[in-house]
Amino acid sequence: MNKSRKIVIALKVVLICFIGWLVYTNSSGNLKLSASNVAEQPDSGELCYMRGCDDLSFIGIYRKSFKSDDKALAEMEKHNDLAEQNFSKAIELIPDCANAYWKRGRCKRNRWRWLGNPHDNSAAIADYKKAIELVPTSTEVRYSLLKAYLSSGKSELAKEEFEKMIKLDPDWRSRKGLEDEMQKYDQP
Amino acid sequence: MKSNGTNWRFVWQFSIIACVIALLFFCIQKMEWKMSGESDKVSADQFASFYLATPIYKLENLRGWGTCSYSETNPTGYIYFDCNEAPVLVDANLYEAGGDPIALSDKFLRQFGKTAWSLLHSSDLICLRMKEGTSGPRRFLLHNRKTQLYFFARL
Secondary structure, eight states, X not given: OOHHHHHHHHHHHHHHHHHHHHHHHHHXXXXXXXXXXXXXXXXXXXXXXXXXXXXXXXXXXXXXXXXXXXXXXXXXXXXXXXXXXXXXXXXXXXXXXXXXXXXXXXXXXXHHHHHOOHHHHHHHHHHHHXXXXXXXXXXXXXHHHHHHHHHTTOHHHHHHHHHHHHHHXXXXXXXXXXXXXXXXXXXX | OEETTXXXXXXXHHHXXXXXXXXXXXXXXXXXXXXXXXXXXXXXXXXXXXXXXXXXXXXEEEEEEEEOOTTOSSOEEEEEEEOSSOOOBTTGGGEEEOSOHXXXXXXXXXXXXGGGGGGGOGGGEXXXXXXXXXXXXXXXXXXXXXXXXXEEEEO
């Protein structure tokens, strides 16, 4: 066996070991989700909320892993619906849970993004508004509302939300390129 | 051992050596991760003493953690504790009612899970934050008025 062939075999072995190591490290890493699989206390609003959050985390993982896969999209829709159901249940049991309204709005926005039904975006706006009614100082929810307004072409309302956000927390001016984005709507 | 022109002895030996080297690299990296995590870690007691003027012995069930980066002198992190009276914050005059209780409670829920469930009752939440424009970083105290459980974060 000549020297170059030996090197090729050696490289293959190293490559296999490296791939094995990569697979091992990745499989023990990110897919650990929090306590959604707790079956006790089925009527606890808090538990329903946590389950919903876990379903949303699944969507995040799927989105990162398989961007253009139909099967993954079906899975994401399934988890999105489950999350929405869990948040609805949480709202039923904890009527002042602004977090659940916010996250349910996010589920509706997800569905709007995937299926394009404008009714979903309007429903998301209603949920965000309810969350703001409960906690008027929440800039994160206002940001979500702003995005939903922009999606439905209501730029005036989006600008109003932007002003309120800046008033509540001036740091938002520079975050996520929001000011640049809003300036686009100022131009005639 | 030699067949079809392949030196199997060499292949086996090299495979074993490669496996040992890969394992060694993996162990070293794991140790580095562990060491880097521990060297910056701040205990809940230390973290609380940075930001709370209330003596530590008055804070029951103090849990959480902080991390200290090289660029900042004050640690960032999350703690919670039981307290019979309202805790006194360091630089209390720089705090005001405000902040985003929804985003904050979401962060605490992610950190502490079940312990932070009281934060889901939004209408009972009281949130204090460090005033804008102060040189201090973003500090928040979140509390459900119906419980004695307080959550503090420095982001």
